[in-house]
Amino acid sequence: MQIRHFLQFKDFDRQEYEYLFDRTRWIKNEFKQYRRYWPLTDRTLAMIFEKHSTRTRLSFEAGMHQLGGSAIYLSTRDTQLGRGEPVEDAARVISRMVDIITLRTHEHGVIERFAENSRVPVINGLTDEYHPCQILADIFTFMEHRGSIAGKTVAWIGDSNNVCNTWLQAAEVFDFNVHVSTPPGYEVEPERAGLYGTDHYEQFVSPHDAVKDADLVTTDVWTSMGFEDEADTRKNDFADFRVDAEMMACAKEEALFMHCLPAHRGEEVDAEVIDGPQSVVWDEAENRLHTQKALMEYLLLGRIGVR
Ligand code: CP
Ligand code: NVA
Numbered sequence: 001m002q003i004r005h006f007l008q009f010k011d012f013d014r015q016e017y018e019y020l021f022d023r024t025r026w027i028k029n030e031f032k033q034y035r036r037y038w039p040l041t042d043r044t045l046a047m048i049f050e051k052h053s054t055r056t057r058l059s060f061e062a063g064m065h066q067l068g069g070s071a072i073y074l075s076t077r078d079t080q081l082g083r084g085e086p087v088e089d090a091a092r093v094i095s096r097m098v099d100i101i102t103l104r105t106h107e108h109g110v111i112e113r114f115a116e117n118s119r120v121p122v123i124n125g126l127t128d129e130y131h132p133c134q135i136l137a138d139i140f141t142f143m144e145h146r147g148s149i150a151g152k153t154v155a156w157i158g159d160s161n162n163v164c165n166t167w168l169q170a171a172e173v174f175d176f177n178v179h180v181s182t183p184p185g186y187e188v189e190p191e192r193a194g195l196y197g198t199d200h201y202e203q204f205v206s207p208h209d210a211v212k213d214a215d216l217v218t219t220d221v222w223t224s225m226g227f228e229d230e231a232d233t234r235k236n237d238f239a240d241f242r243v244d245a246e247m248m249a250c251a252k253e254e255a256l257f258m259h260c261l262p263a264h265r266g267e268e269v270d271a272e273v274i275d276g277p278q279s280v281v282w283d284e285a286e287n288r289l290h291t292q293k294a295l296m297e298y299l300l301l302g303r304i305g306v307r
Pocket of ligand 2: 126161162163220221223224225260261262
């Protein structure tokens, strides 16, 4: 079987996502019924993390165990990567010892170099530019609550970061629209976002205009990991971009609210929104587990048919 990596959302096509979502539904149901499903017995996942994580680490580690395999967590602190071993050498060695690798790192170029030198599938657990596993879970969550996302409007409020870029790629794959509202100076950079065009998103100066008629409102931290030096400036620049109840009221009545987490209540979102009735953030977080189990199954076993 040809090795596939999952480095950006656009690495898979819509049919593959539909297959993954079918598998996710089945895998999630087995999990909820406490039924054992061990297709990855004796397989090992290496998880190399150069940044902090709660959800990504736990969902991959627990997910691999639940599929019958084992997972090894390696932080930069523990490995020679943290002491300057070339990424290419690390990829060559690690991929001779395990079956699949998740990497969380800084510049996307690092994961590309790692994947080029890996003998086994590499999954992007977040880079400065993209977070494909997050949007895999987010779209699955949207579908569970509202059905197909095609033709819908997603409002992204705040920083045009890795999560935003991935929403924009997903809009091209699934044919929906993203209304983006960022402070001046933080606008989407289509090339950095890896987009084919500009047909699937629109930038708005006012966040209230961006959320008008949206089916989903979503945001993320104002300061992503690696940009901590800018935190004070960003607090000022983003002050008008907090998702609050008044902003949510401009969206459709049935609009959902999502946040990849971790969240800062009182900064990018008010407590009454994230803890309110439109918020699906806990389902969103849980679905990281189920979607990534389907992803690992697919990368290691290919299509195995939907039961
Ligand atoms: N959403 C997300 O990726 O969370 P972690 O940083 O906790 O993994
Ligand atoms: N944009 C955030 C996402 C964390 C899951 C960051 O990169 O820190």
